[in-house]
Each structure stands twice: as structure tokens, then as C-alpha cells.
Amino acid sequence: MTHPSRRQFVARTLGAGAALALPAIGRTQARPVLKAGDQKGGLRALLEAAGALEGVGYDIQWSEFPAAAPLAEALNAGAVDSGPIGDAPLIFALAAGTRVKAIGANRSDxxxxxxxxxxxxxxxxAADLKGRSIATNRGSIGHYVTLKAITRAGLKPEDVNLRFLAPADAKLALTQGSVDAWATWEPYTALAEVSGHARVLVSGRDLLPGLSYLAATDAAIASKRAVLQDYLQRVARAQQWSYRNVDAYSAALARIIGIPPEAAKLQFERRQQKWVPIDAQVVADQQGTADFYRQVGLIKQPLDVKGTFDTGFALAAG
Known part of the structure; x- marks a missing residue:
């Protein structure tokens, strides 16, 4: 049975998510519906900018989330079928029993x-963070980079004061001086830099494998496999288009998600994202993330990640 707070969350999400059905092409009767979750600056902006949704044979209902944690909650509740999620948040979701699998893998700087x-x-x-307060989302890649940075600097998780806040609240807390640091991700990092509100103290380069995924619920994989396969290929083709059209895509991204063009271009160019096959290296890197979270006590039981991938989805040819 769904917990009351989860029902309320899902209702808010679907009410505020501006769910859209794409224009029907041909007969609309019995068209499949993909409930697509997204994060700010994510897949919807990419697909729309690339014109990659032309001729789609199913309807898409979009719900946008400010971070991975509420997206994972929506996946767990069945409010969305699929969505982009980082390696660390996926570990949290799986450890909590969410019936979801990674169907596509993405590497970036x-x-x-x-x-x-x-x-x-x-x-x-990073060593200077001892005794300091750091705002981030619990279980997010911001949480992960914080722990990676401080442990490499010889500190322990208890040496810092983590404050779990959503991105907008965390940014406000940093600018107002109520926290000493904010651990976040793109496009929030580029936006904070371009606006002059923050600078990078520690980056995830050389700390993180740069993995994120397109995840889908077990139920959606079972009932909408062909739809998910088509969706993943459209995303991969759109990304290939974006790196052939950097200026056009950056301008479209800025307009769609409402950030300055220079921030959109900065975060896009330096990420250098690429959809990659789910191979042994991807699985090994994801296992390393799970083992690290177990090491620092954020998940209580060892997690074997091999069963959390579905390798039967093909990527679009380059």
C-alpha cells in the first residue's frame, strides 16, 4: 500500500509537472503512454531542441523534478515509468527497494x-571543510561528491555538518551565509558560477566516474519495452545532434529551462556527455559507488549491482 505522504507527493508532482501529451500522429486510439520523469536541463529540453520527437508513435506525459531524490520517489510510487538519474541516487533507490533498472548509461566529465x-x-x-556546514540533497550526487572529497582529504563523514536541502533552498542558504558550502551538479553549478554567487571548491573530476542512467521501472520494462527502446534511441540521437550543433543547442537549452545562455553553454560543453553500452566497466564503476556508500554507512547492506541493469536495450548508431 502506498504511504499517505507518497500519495500526496505524487499528486503534487503530477499536478505541478505540466504533463503534456505530444500531438497525435495518425490514429490515437490505444496509443501507448510513456510517463517520463525529467530533471531540470534534462531529456525533454534535449529532445525538443533536437526535434527528436517527430513521428513518435506514443504519447509522452512529462513530469519535471528538481533533483534525483523526488524522481526516485516517483519511480518507486509508479507515478513515472522512466527518468534520468545519477549513479549515486540510483544506489539509494535500489537500496530502498525501488523496483527499477538502468536501461541506458551515460558518461560525462x-x-x-x-x-x-x-x-x-x-x-x-576539501580539508578546510572540517567542522563546516554543507547543503545538498540526501542521496544525491552532490551528497556523493561531498563524501568522496572529504574522505580523500582524510576526514570522516561526521567531521562535517550536512544539511539536506533542495537545490533552490541550498543556493539561498549559501548566498545568505547560513551554510559554508553547497554540493550540487549541473546546470546549478554553471548557473552559480556565471551569476557570481559561487566558485568551485572541489570538483567531481577524478573523484567520480561521471555515470548517470536512464532508469525504468520493472513494470514499465515488462509492459512498454518497445516504447522505452524507441525513447532511449531518440535520446541518444538527440545527444549526438547536440554536439554537432553546440551553439544552437545551448541557446535552445537556455530558453527551454530558463537560464542564461552562457550558463547553458558552459555546463553543456564541459560535461561532454556520451551514451555508452552497459559494459563490464560501467557495472564495475557502479559497484564501486555502492561499495563506497556501504563503507560510509549510507546503505546498511552490501548491494550487488549486476542485477540492477537491463542490458537488452540497444543504443542508436553514431
Missing amino acids: AYGTAVLVRPDSTLKT
């Missing part, structure tokens, strides 16, 4: 997954 501080902050290195 992890620089923009970072711990930010105010421009005038005296903090210079």
Missing part, C-alpha cells in the same frame, strides 16, 4: 558535480 563556496570564502581545499 564530472567537473560540474562539485562543492561550491561563496566567492569570498576563505576555504581553499
Whole structure:
């Protein structure tokens, strides 16, 4: 049975998510419906900018989320069929019993997954975070990069004061001085840099594998496999288009998600995203993330990640 708070969450999400059905092409009777979750600056903006939804044979109902944690909650509740999620949030979702699998893998430069501080902050290195307050989303890639950064600097999780806030609240807390740092991801990192509100203290480059996924619920995989296969291929083709049309895509991204063009281009160019096959290296990197979360006590039981991938989905040819 769905917990009352989860029902309320789903109702809010679907009410505020501006669910849209794409224009019907041909006969609309009995068309499949894909309930697609998204995060700010994510797949919808990419697909629309690339014109990659032309001729789609199913309807898409979009729900946008500010971070991976509420998206994972929606997946768990069955409010969405699929959505983009980082490696660390996926571990949290799976450890919580969410019946979901990764059907596509994406690698990128992890620089923009970072711990930010105010421009005038005296903090210079990760070691300087000892005793300081850091805002981030629990279970997010921001949470993950924080723990990676401080443990590499010889600190323990209890050496910092983590405050779990949504991105908008975390940004406000940093700019107002109620926290010392904010651990976040793109496009929030680029937006904070371009606006002059923050600088990067520690980036995720060399700390994180730069993996994210297109995840889908077990139920959707069972009942909408062909739809999910088509959707993944459209996303992969749209990404290939975006790197052939950097200026056009950056401008469209800025317009669609409502951020300055220079921030859109900065976060896009430095991420260098690429959809890749789910191979042994992807699985090994994801296992490393799970093992690290177990090591620092964020998940209580060991998690074998091999069963959390569905490798039967093909990527579009380059």
C-alpha cells in the first residue's frame, strides 16, 4: 500500500509537472503512454531542441523534478515509468527497494558535480571543510561528491555538518551565509558560477566516474519495452545532434529551462556527455559507488549491482 505522504507527493508532482501529451500522429486510439520523469536541463529540453520527437508513435506525459531524490520517489510510487538519474541516487533507490533498472548509461566529465563556496570564502581545499556546514540533497550526487572529497582529504563523514536541502533552498542558504558550502551538479553549478554567487571548491573530476542512467521501472520494462527502446534511441540521437550543433543547442537549452545562455553553454560543453553500452566497466564503476556508500554507512547492506541493469536495450548508431 502506498504511504499517505507518497500519495500526496505524487499528486503534487503530477499536478505541478505540466504533463503534456505530444500531438497525435495518425490514429490515437490505444496509443501507448510513456510517463517520463525529467530533471531540470534534462531529456525533454534535449529532445525538443533536437526535434527528436517527430513521428513518435506514443504519447509522452512529462513530469519535471528538481533533483534525483523526488524522481526516485516517483519511480518507486509508479507515478513515472522512466527518468534520468545519477549513479549515486540510483544506489539509494535500489537500496530502498525501488523496483527499477538502468536501461541506458551515460558518461560525462564530472567537473560540474562539485562543492561550491561563496566567492569570498576563505576555504581553499576539501580539508578546510572540517567542522563546516554543507547543503545538498540526501542521496544525491552532490551528497556523493561531498563524501568522496572529504574522505580523500582524510576526514570522516561526521567531521562535517550536512544539511539536506533542495537545490533552490541550498543556493539561498549559501548566498545568505547560513551554510559554508553547497554540493550540487549541473546546470546549478554553471548557473552559480556565471551569476557570481559561487566558485568551485572541489570538483567531481577524478573523484567520480561521471555515470548517470536512464532508469525504468520493472513494470514499465515488462509492459512498454518497445516504447522505452524507441525513447532511449531518440535520446541518444538527440545527444549526438547536440554536439554537432553546440551553439544552437545551448541557446535552445537556455530558453527551454530558463537560464542564461552562457550558463547553458558552459555546463553543456564541459560535461561532454556520451551514451555508452552497459559494459563490464560501467557495472564495475557502479559497484564501486555502492561499495563506497556501504563503507560510509549510507546503505546498511552490501548491494550487488549486476542485477540492477537491463542490458537488452540497444543504443542508436553514431
